[in-house]
Structures are given as structure tokens and as C-alpha cells.
Amino acid sequence: xxxxxxxxxxxxxxxxxxxxxxxxxxxxxxxxxxxxxxxxxxxxxxxxxxxxxxxxxxxxxxxxxxxxxxxxxxxxxxxxxxxxxxxxxxxxxxxxxxxxxxxxxxxxxxxxxxxxxxxxxxxxxxxxxxxxxxxxxxxxxxxxxxxxxxxxxxxxxxxxxxxxxxxxxxxxxxxxxxxxxxxxxxxxxxxxxxxxxxxxxxxxxxxxxxxxxxxxxxxxxxxxxxxxxxxx
Numbered sequence: 001x002x003x004x005x006x007x008x009x010x011x012x013x014x015x016x017x018x019x020x021x022x023x024x025x026x027x028x029x030x031x032x033x034x035x036x037x038x039x040x041x042x043x044x045x046x047x048x049x050x051x052x053x054x055x056x057x058x059x060x061x062x063x064x065x066x067x068x069x070x071x072x073x074x075x076x077x078x079x080x081x082x083x084x085x086x087x088x089x090x091x092x093x094x095x096x097x098x099x100x101x102x103x104x105x106x107x108x109x110x111x112x113x114x115x116x117x118x119x120x121x122x123x124x125x126x127x128x129x130x131x132x133x134x135x136x137x138x139x140x141x142x143x144x145x146x147x148x149x150x151x152x153x154x155x156x157x158x159x160x161x162x163x164x165x166x167x168x169x170x171x172x173x174x175x176x177x178x179x180x181x182x183x184x185x186x187x188x189x190x191x192x193x194x195x196x197x198x199x200x201x202x203x204x205x206x207x208x209x210x211x212x213x214x215x216x217x218x219x220x221x222x223x224x225x226x227x228x229x230x231x232x
Contacts, residue, residue, distance in 0.1 A: 029134050029142050030087035032094070035166075036129045039081045044123035049222060051120045055100070056224045058107040062098045065228040069148050071216035083154075083216055132166055145170045148225060150218050153177070158210040 040048045052070065059065035066086055073081040088094045104113040136142065149170035157165045171177060188197035 027143050028136075029139075029144060031089050031134050032087060032091075032131060033134070034086045034129060034131045036084040036086070036127065037081065038084065038127045039078050039125040040123050041125055042080055045080055047119045048123035051116050051123065052222045054108070054116055055104065056222070058103050059098075059224045059228055061107050061228075062103045063228055063230045064096055064098055065103070065224065066097055067227045068224040070219045070222040071152055072219050073214060074151070074217040075215035076212070077214045082219070082222070083152075083214075130164070132164075138165075148218050148220075148223070151176075152216040152218075154214045154216055156212045156214070 038048075056068070059068070066088065069085045071083045071085070073079065073083070086097075088097075101113065101117070104116060108116070134142075150173060151171040153169040153171060155167040157167065159165065188200055191197075192200065
């Protein structure tokens with residue numbers, strides 16, 4: 001299976017919200033989030049979705065399976081592209097996640113697992129995985145969002161060859177996009193004055209090499225929104 005074979009690790013996740021973490025005492029987002037980004041051949045979309053649903057059915061029968069949410073690109077990115085989100089608090093937790101291939105084999109047997117894995121490989125154009133660590137100092141109003149948000153406004157900032165940051169804003173409905181957040185420039189000028197605000201904005205503009213905006217829509221039919229309890 002193509003489960004997170006490559007991890008591009010960064011150290012910053014500003015404005016992040018948690019769409020997968022279990023409720024935590026302080027409502028804090030999980031420390032780590034993994035995005036597995038998959039682009040599928042248009043002619044194989046039904047096969048890919050069948051594969052994902054089979055995997056989720058296997059997760060339901062496998063103790064220790066994490067919550068996994070799937071969002072589809074709605075605007076700003078390639079069509080037939082899915083963002084799969086998984087979160088955990090410690091790497092020791094990540095180490096306990098069930099192995100995908102072994103999970104499928106136990107539930108469906110070797111022959112059916114081989115068929116499903118070939119179906120997945122044939123359907124996928126490209127896939128990559130990235131892991132990011134939550135940074136509370138760079139976040140605004142962070143909280144666990146449960147149930148999952150209907151939409152995510154996702155901004156990817158590239159600040160150099162080895163430094164990438166995500167900003168993620170949860171939206172319950174499309175009309176929430178009409179609500180304007182406070183203008184950053186106006187806020188800076190009000191707090192620091194024109195000269196210092198201009199300096200801060202200039203530093204920010206020079207620091208970001210590339211910025212991408214993507215709007216994602218939740219796919220509950222392809223998601224596994226509840227972790228499967230561990231066996232005694």
C-alpha cells in the first residue's frame with residue numbers, strides 16, 4: 001500500500017486547527033499532523049474511492065486505527081486530488097498505528113488485498129506525505145474542531161528549500177468565507193505605528209518564497225472519523 005512512504009518534515013504549522021485529534025483536556029490541537037496528498041486518474045476515480053472505503057471498513061475492524069479524514073480539492077489545486085489528514089500527540093502513538101498491508105490481509109485475505117493494492121497503484125497519478133509540528137506561538141485561536149469542518153481554507157507558505165508552513169482555517173459553510181478577518185496591515189499599524197508595521201510586512205514578504213491557497217471540501221464517505229478502540 002502507499003501509506004506515507006515519504007515524510008517531508010517541517011517545524012511550523014501556524015493558524016492550525018485540529019480536525020482529527022481526539023478531545024483533549026485543554027482543547028489543544030495535536031502536536032503532529034500528517035497530510036497525505038493524492039492525485040487520482042479521472043478514469044480511475046471510482047476504483048480509488050472503492051479502495052479507500054475498503055480500507056476504512058478494515059480500520060473499523062482493527063483495534064488502534066487512528067482517525068483519518070479525507071478532504072477533496074474544491075478550488076486552487078489539481079482536480080481529483082485528495083488530502084488525507086491524520087494526527088497524533090507523540091511519535092510513540094504513531095508507532096502503534098496498524099500496518100496497512102497487514103490490516104487488509106487480516107480482514108480480506110491475501111488475494112483480495114493484492115487486488116485492492118493493485119487497484120490503488122493503478123489509480124494514483126502521484127502521492128506524497130508531509131508531517132508538520134504544531135507551533136502554538138504562531139497560531140491564532142487554535143482548537144479541536146469536532147465534528148470535522150465542512151471546508152478548510154489551506155495556505156501553504158514556502159520560506160526556503162527546507163522550511164514549509166501551513167495555515168489552516170476551518171469553515172462550517174461556504175458563506176463563512178464572506179466574513180472578513182481583521183486586515184493584518186491595519187492591525188499592525190494600529191499596534192506598532194506606520195513605520196514599524198511597514199518594516200514587519202516587508203520582512204514577511206521577503207521571507208516567503210512561494211504561497212499557495214487551496215480550498216478543500218470534506219468527504220465523509222471516504223473518511224474514518226472515529227478512532228477504533230484498542231483491544232484489552
